[in-house]
Amino acid sequence: MGYPHKSHPRETPVLSKHFGDPEARTLAGWKARGGYTALQQALQMEPTAIVDIVKASGLRGRGGAGFPTGLKWSFMKIGDGKEHYLCCNADESEPGTFKDREIMRWTPHALIEGCAIGAYAIGAETAYIYIRGEFTEPINVMERALAEARAAGIIGKNAMGTGKTIDVWVHKGAGAYICGEETALMNSLEGKRGNPRIKPPFPAVSGLFGKPTTINNVETLAAIPHILNNGAEWYKAMSLSSPKSSGSKLFSVCGNVSKPGNYEVVMGFSFKEFLYDLCGGPLPGRKFKALIPGGSSVPTITIEEAEAIAMDYEGFVEQGTMLGSGGVIIFDDAQSMPRQLARIARFYAHESCAQCTQCREGTAWMTKILERIVAGQGTYEDLDTIFDLSDAMTGKTICVLSDSCGAPVVSGITKFRGEFEALIKGRRSSTVTMPGVPTGSR
Amino acid sequence: MSHGPSAPPRAPGGAPGHHEPYVAVFTDGSARQTELRDIISRYPDKRAALLPALWMVQQDRGWISEDAMREVGDQLGCTAAYVKGVVTFYTMYHQHPVGKHFIQVCTTSPCLCAGADDVVKAFLEHTGCKELGLTSPDGKYSVIEVECLGACGFATPVQINEDCVENVTPAKVPEILAGLRD
Incomplete structure (x- = not known):
């Protein structure tokens, strides 16, 4: 397996910077690339101070709903005497979406670091990474990275020598798209059928094992170390559509297109340039006809509508669809x-x-x-x-x-x-x- | 609760419908039992180890029988019926034996427009599986369609047991099959 394309000059590789680099998968390699400095720093901070930075960064959930991450974290009441849990949603099953897979395959320690910081920020001692069962290679890569991090004392009962407990575990799913829905995921993790639960109560009140829980997407958590290292202002300034949508986003591109793959661009990037320049346009002799731009759950748009889009949460809505998970499915004129x-x-x-x-x-x-x-x-x-x-x-x-x-x-x-x-x-x-x-x- | 073989005793001999006695996976002192205990310790409720326990059974036995469901239930303090309810929810657990090489071809939309249906046909043809879901007469292969494998940019992805093969076309199928170890 290999990563199919080199980064395009117009991409902004933050999360994808080390895709295709096997050394980045190892603990030593990750540390050499600045890894775990954010966690070190975070563990010296008050949890609420971390939440404030994430709030200020404007980071929104990358799984599909786009809920502000810092706000979600602030719902967790630290010191309420209850166990808290962090769940990382790695049940990437939305047709057209394959970005979390690449984050886990190439930069497993980025996700572990994000999980550890997230857990600490919400007052949790345990984080579970729920990975869909079909992702055998990403699961193996994550397990190896977790074993390394545990052996090095980065996570565990005395995380980075601070005396704080942060355990991170992989939990393997078994084939059910619905387990990407947050409450279904929690049921599945508890050893139940993956039926979604009625909300309220919301997970921050009663989630995993009936305890306050936060659930975040892989891409969201993988962005956290970068935000702590570089600051909230840096993250906001990256975007062309700040302050509404900030940061960079991975878009998975598939279907009838010259160069399918993952592309990381800043929020607000022109969708027209994205499709024709970065992704190489249509296949020879064909024309783009329709797109489903945010994973198969969002409304279908025509290529004319797509060409008018600025790629942020609001931009997709203006053309009657949604950014969703960022899984862009393209149909050309040869498709029915x-x-x-x-x-x-x-x-x-x-x-x-x-x-x-x-x-x-x-x-x-x-x-x-x-x-x-x-x-x-x-x-x-x-x-x-x-x-x-x-x-x-x-x-x-x-x-x-x-x-x-x-x-x-x-x-x-x-x-x-x-x-x-x-x-x-x-x-x-x-x-x-x-x-x-x-x-x-x- | 004891965790010995939990199948009801059956009359010896080859009566119709006779099965070999069930041999437990999580026997006392076994590596699997140690592994399961380690996994249970990660959760506040041992039932959370249900999916991992079922994975262990499937890895060892190739499928999950009703006897295995009872054994897993005994290990985790739930009934066989409860375990069956969970097994039947998830598509990756096999409730009957399957071919040695379990081939899952993604045919969801992005793969369909890349020609996934032709990949399915090629696998059926070259494995001797007569139709989707059936095992080939030599017991080596089962071919099924699968919903989105999450590798849409590398269409058509095909999952063969634990391995995901990317960018599969009908022309590559014979070579892929030849590369599988018997």
Whole structure:
């Protein structure tokens, strides 16, 4: 396995600076690159002072929701006499997203350092890194790095000789997209089925093992040491759209594009330049058609809408979509949008935990209807049914998996209705088929 | 609770449906028992060691039988039914034996537009697996479609047991299969 591209001159490599450098994976190599100085400094500080710096940096959660990290940490009441926990969400399963995988593969100590600082800042002695079960290589790399850090006394009962306890453990998942939802992740870690919990209570009140818990994404935590080393102002100043969105962000790019991979740019970067310059534009002889820019859960946009975007949390919303996890899926003019959206719906139908009726039934119905349209058996009423279904699936369930199925599909039908209608008009003569769905089946 | 083999006694002989007696994974003094105790110590509630315990069973046995669910339940203070409820939630736990090389091809959207369905066909053809989910007649291979492996930029990724192979195309399939150790 290798990292497929060298950093582009217009990238701002902070988190990705050492991607592809095997020495950065080792403790000695990481220390030689300035590693663990932030943790050393943090353990001499008051936890609230660390939270204040993270607040001032403007760092927002990189997992998808974009919640301000410092504010989230401030919900943890230090000295309340309860155990506190930090969970690191490394269940990266959102289609189109593969950035946390690379952070763990190449810079495991950055994540350990971020976890240790985060745990200390929220008054936790234990942090669990929940990694999806399919990530065998990242798990092995993280386990090796943790063993090194533990043996060197960086984490453990006497972290860096300060007498403070900070334990960090890897917990391996077993194949369930929904465990990336924070409360499902906690259930899974507790040895339960990964069903999301009703909120409130929020994790900061009652989370893992019923105790106050903070849960942060891998990329969020990996940014923490850089913020402590360089200061909140440095992090804010990096962004072109400060103060709304600050810092740098890893974007995973996949689908029909010349140079897929991870790219780290500052917030506010031009999406048009990103797509055509950094990512090399479309494949030879093709044109970009549509994008799902924040992992498959966000609304579909046209290439024209995408070209107008400044890449920050607000910029994506202005064009009717979301930054989400930063997983950019690109479809070119050779792709059938009905077929691609049917496949996305099937993903959600497969991954629904089946607790809520709207989601369990809705995702399955939506898939069935879309596959029927793709098979050339659809009707115009089917499109209306999908819109009705999506209404019934949005904002009515315990978690947002159900909403996530409707968002790309409904926006995709709205923007590419002609492709759906062409399949419906040409009933029974469609040449586009879904894998596993025989043409003509209903 | 004792942790010996927990399968109910069965009549000897080869009656229809007869199974070999279950041999426990976490026997007293075994390395697996030590490992499990070490993992339990990381959590305030020993049930949190359930997923790790199930992983150990699957690594040792290749799949998780109902007897194994009972044994794991005994170790962690929960019922076999509870354990089964958990096993059935997660797609990576095998509830029946699978081929020696368990091949999972990602076909979620980003891989689909990179041609993942052709990769699936190539694996089915070259392994002799008649359809998705079936094991090849020689017991060497099982091929399934999998939802997003989280390696979309390296489409099509294929997970074969513990290894993730990136950028797989139909043309590379014979070579990949030839490289698997019997």
